[in-house]
Amino acid sequence: xxxxxxxxxxxxxxxxxxxxxxxxxxxxxxxxxxxxxxxxxxxxxxxxxxxxxxxxxxxxxxxxxxxxxxxxxxxxxxxxxxxxxxxxxxxxxx
Amino acid sequence: xxxxxxxxxxxxxxxxxxxxxxxxxxxxxxxxxxxxxxxxxxxxxxxxxxxxxxxxxxxxxxxxxxxxxxxxxxxxxxxxxxxxxxxxxxxxxxxxxxxxxxxxxxxxxxxxxxxxxxxxxxxxxxxxxxxxxxxxxxxxxxxxxxxxxxxxxxxxxxxxxxxxxxxxxxxxxxxxxxxxxxxxxxxxxxxxxxxxxxxxxxxxxxxxxxxxxxxxxxxxxxxxxxxxxxxxxxxxxxxxxxxxxxxxxx
Numbered sequence: 597x598x599x600x601x602x603x604x605x606x607x608x609x610x611x612x613x614x615x616x617x618x619x620x621x622x623x624x625x626x627x628x629x630x631x632x633x634x635x636x637x638x639x640x641x642x643x644x645x646x647x648x649x650x651x652x653x654x655x656x657x658x659x660x661x662x663x664x665x666x667x668x669x670x671x672x673x674x675x676x677x678x679x680x681x682x683x684x685x686x687x688x689x690x
Numbered sequence: 691x692x693x694x695x696x697x698x699x700x701x702x703x704x705x706x707x708x709x710x711x712x713x714x715x716x717x718x719x720x721x722x723x724x725x726x727x728x729x730x731x732x733x734x735x736x737x738x739x740x741x742x743x744x745x746x747x748x749x750x751x752x753x754x755x756x757x758x759x760x761x762x763x764x765x766x767x768x769x770x771x772x773x774x775x776x777x778x779x780x781x782x783x784x785x786x787x788x789x790x791x792x793x794x795x796x797x798x799x800x801x802x803x804x805x806x807x808x809x810x811x812x813x814x815x816x817x818x819x820x821x822x823x824x825x826x827x828x829x830x831x832x833x834x835x836x837x838x839x840x841x842x843x844x845x846x847x848x849x850x851x852x853x854x855x856x857x858x859x860x861x862x863x864x865x866x867x868x869x870x871x872x873x874x875x876x877x878x879x880x881x882x883x884x885x886x887x888x889x890x891x892x893x894x895x896x897x898x899x900x901x902x903x904x905x906x907x908x909x910x911x912x913x914x915x916x917x918x919x920x921x922x923x924x925x926x927x928x929x930x931x932x933x934x935x936x937x938x939x940x
Contacts, residue, residue: 601722622723622724623722623723623724624724625835628831629831629832629835632728632827632828632831633724633728635824636724636727636728636731636828637723637724637727637728640727640731
């Protein structure tokens with residue numbers, strides 16, 4: 597099935613005008629059918645105002661075996677979070 | 691406004707309810723998860739339109755009646771849907787072709803109904819026309835994919851055309867009940883859509899490597915309650931809950 601009906605990743609732009617967000621994937625023979633299927637599968641409850649689909653094979657992902665070198669170095673750099681500043685009362689909630 | 695308009699509205703409403711129910715039969719059985727959602731989704735569009743039409747028919751004829759009376763308490767002979775919509779799903783190709791034939795017709799019909807002098811129908815048409823536009827897109831794209839797919843899928847589309855094309859002529863026939871309201875500019879004239887319907891179907895068939903049938907074979911009878919035995923099975927299944935629990939509320 598993956599040969600004639602490859603996998604597509606679906607991105608929907610929510611009503612509130614934010615950017616397109618990944619919502620899931622589906623099988624379809626080509627881009628037209630993928631858009632139709634995305635409409636049927638992922639926008640049944642009024643979720644979106646725009647749909648993007650992209651062949652899953654076109655996505656380059658980070659290597660899970662390299663999680664340590666990719667993500668751990670940032671975990672001990674807490675000073676990158678903006679929690680070391682005194683926020684004036686006038687600013688209110690930030 | 692009278693019983694005659696109710697009868698004319700029932701022709702439209704029954705087409706939508708029966709085809710909607712046929713589509714719902716795919717729930718849990720479709721060849722792909724994507725279609726398992728898409729087909730019942732479209733079924734719900736059709737049943738929604740049927741509900742609006744039945745409710746309007748109640749207002750016209752008898753305010754004590756409800757949409758449920760029309761849907762669940764009439765027998766086969768009282769149903770006036772065209773034969774096309776009651777044909778069994780059989781396989782995916784049959785289902786797609788049936789949907790294409792019907793939705794291309796209804797998109798033209800609702801577009802014309804937007805110019806009706808009846809406000810209620812204009813309202814129903816406005817909503818339904820958008821839904822039909824998607825049904826045409828969905829079934830049209832699938833027709834091309836199946837016709838221009840493998841030798842097996844092409845063969846199944848050709849078999850579907852052989853089995854279903856003779857039911858399409860009934861879509862273009864006005865009944866005596868609707869005639870009265872066509873001249874009053876309330877209902878559209880079904881005969882007026884034939885040329886555009888054929889043009890659209892032929893365009894899609896050409897892309898799908900399907901030959902448009904040249905014969906004039908036709909099967910009629912649905913509008914006067916003469917149905918195939920399959921409608922009885924459909925009604926038995928659709929009406930069983932309501933008949934077991936009369937008046938039950940959701």
